[in-house]
Amino acid sequence: MLTQLKEKVIYPEPKKQSVIIEVNDLNVYYKNNHAVKNVSIPIRERSITALIGPSGCGKSSFLRTINRMNDLIAGAKCQGEIMYDGINLLDKKIDVVALRKEIGMVFQKPNPFPKSIYENIAMPLKFSGIRGKTRINEIVEESLFQAALLEEVKDRLTQSALSLSGGQQQRLCIARALALKPKVLLLDEPTSAIDPVSSAKIEDLLLTLKKQVSLVIVTHNMQQAARIADQTAFFYEGEVVEYDDTPVMFTNPAFKRTEDYINGRFG
């Protein structure tokens, strides 16, 4: 049924932004569970793409496949193409450490290291080969600024990251990812575990960040998708039922199932 519907979907051609990642016919399996089915969508450059859909429909699996985090799951298998900079990211020869620097990830639960605020950013920099205290200090400051956290933490950089509030911890995790100068940032429900005020700050932050980084965000919050996403993909049972510019999807969805989901009739 859904497959028939999907054949009628005409994915829009890139308009303003060019495409940074082109996903073609992606399939993800966990042993016999076919979690992502023949998904083909573009990820636009310097844009926010929201992935929406009911629980278990494959959003996180899709997201994790982009920077090969699914490799860490025993029994997970991916097929298809994720084209980025002329290469298929699913190619076994890819250096996944380098890939994850360029395509960073932020998780649902803030996961700072149990170290100081400063070390949370400096440590990955040192690990990735960046040397020189002055240079590292500059990047730490710049990343905290970009993540709209510098003002709140500049006098307590040596304190434990675990002393920060949940919202601040999440912005620290974003700063940590930004320090490695990613081209793409994947965010898996980044505001679902934090309070509404911090959540609003992160939304503002993402709107600022998209001027320089391409963002893909999984969210269960329809208002959030409507507020910040330029494009939205609606997943259902592993398939992308509909992909469109967000204002179109939220005001004039092509399929009843999308409309029902957006209006909270199931989920």
Ligand SMILES: Nc1ncnc2c1ncn2[C@@H]1O[C@H](COP(=O)(O)OP(=O)(O)OP(=O)(O)O)[C@@H](O)[C@H]1O
């Ligand atoms: N690590 C895993 N091992 C085995 N199966 C998994 C794993 N992660 C996800 N799955 C399965 O893949 C399917 C898609 O799950 P996924 O987490 O990608 O969906 P989702 O849309 O992100 O869900 P949610 O909104 O609840 O986070 C589900 O059937 C799920 O049980």
